[in-house]
Amino acid sequence: MAALQEHLHGRQVLLVEDNLFNRQIARSFLRQAHVQVTEAEHGALAVELVQHQRFDLILMDVQMPVMDGYAATAILRQQLGLTTPIIALTANAINGEREKCLAAGMNGYLAKPFQEKQLLQLLSEWMLVPTISQPALGPGASATSQSTTGLYSIDDLLKAGQGDPEFVIFMLATFTESCEEALVDMRRGLQEADIRLLKDTAHTLKPSLQHLNAWQALPPVEKIDKWTGPFCAEDLTAAVNLLEMLLKEVLAQIAVDLAEERVMTRTLAA
Numbered sequence: 643m644a645a646l647q648e649h650l651h652g653r654q655v656l657l658v659e660d661n662l663f664n665r666q667i668a669r670s671f672l673r674q675a676h677v678q679v680t681e682a683e684h685g686a687l688a689v690e691l692v693q694h695q696r697f698d699l700i701l702m703d704v705q706m707p708v709m710d711g712y713a714a715t716a717i718l719r720q721q722l723g724l725t726t727p728i729i730a731l732t733a734n735a736i737n738g739e740r741e742k743c744l745a746a747g748m749n750g751y752l753a754k755p756f757q758e759k760q761l762l763q764l765l766s767e768w769m770l771v772p773t774i775s776q777p778a779l780g781p782g783a784s785a786t787s788q789s790t791t792g793l794y795s796i797d798d799l800l801k802a803g804q805g806d807p808e809f810v811i812f813m814l815a816t817f818t819e820s821c822e823e824a825l826v827d828m829r830r831g832l833q834e835a836d837i838r839l840l841k842d843t844a845h846t847l848k849p850s851l852q853h854l855n856a857w858q859a860l861p862p863v864e865k866i867d868k869w870t871g872p873f874c875a876e877d878l879t880a881a882v883n884l885l886e887m888l889l890k891e892v893l894a895q896i897a898v899d900l901a902e903e904r905v906m907t908r909t910l911a912a
Contacts (some may be wrong), residue, residue: 651674652653655680656680656682656792657679658683658687659681660683661703668703674758684704688700689714699729699768702730706733711748712742712746713745719747719884719887720880720887728747728754730752732753732754747884750767750768762898794855795854797851798854798856801852818893820850821892824889858888858892861884866882
């Protein structure tokens with residue numbers, strides 16, 4: 643616990659929760675860890691605050707008056723292009739709730755009531771260096787092979803290529819090309835209202851994201867891949883927009899790592 647508190651010292655968190663009692667509990671936990679807390683009573687206020695202040699993480703209640711957590715997250719992701727981690731807070735610990743939060747663009751899920759250690763551990767997974775732990779959406783990479791931003795890792799590539807740096811570089815280039823092609827197909831699927839093309843593209847893209855531990859980009863891919871209803875332009879466009887934003891973050895980081903030879907360095911270190 644002490645180590646978690648030390649690493650969280652000075653971080654900026656936006657707490658979005660309409661219930662005063664719940665806010666006070668969460669605020670107490672956070673302030674004991676020396677986290678700087680800004681509070682919002684509903685999603686609309688959170689959207690306004692984000693446009694004027696930078697936060698390291700957002701704790702977002704799901705059910706709130708004025709604007710709920712799903713609607714606020716959609717605005718933050720799709721209209722403002724925000725990439726800050728958003729953790730859902732909900733009392734509805736039921737099957738499908740976690741998946742609904744992730745599909746909406748949230749990065750993680752914390753059921754209420756929660757304990758101090760649970761809250762601080764989740765914060766550490768999304769805000770800190772990989773020495774603490776990895777994001778809750780999937781297995782993580784080692785510190786030597788993970789991107790400095792935590793957007794992807796090369797662990798699986800190292801194993802497949804037996805540590806060959808040229809193989810890793812080739813596979814990252816292949817991944818980049820396949821992602822760019824997938825985005826083109828996604829856009830064509832939207833334009834032609836082709837649900838089969840959208841689902842096939844998502845299904846093909848998913849294993850690559852899993853092998854690179856690019857977990858943040860998986861929720862919209864899962865949503866499209868598991869789509870069972872008829873074509874819905876609004877919902878599917880939102881999912882593709884979110885996917886495009888998250889994929890471009892990963893691809894941009896890969897490009898930087900390749901240009902600065904970070905991949906080579908981490909391959910040799912591993």
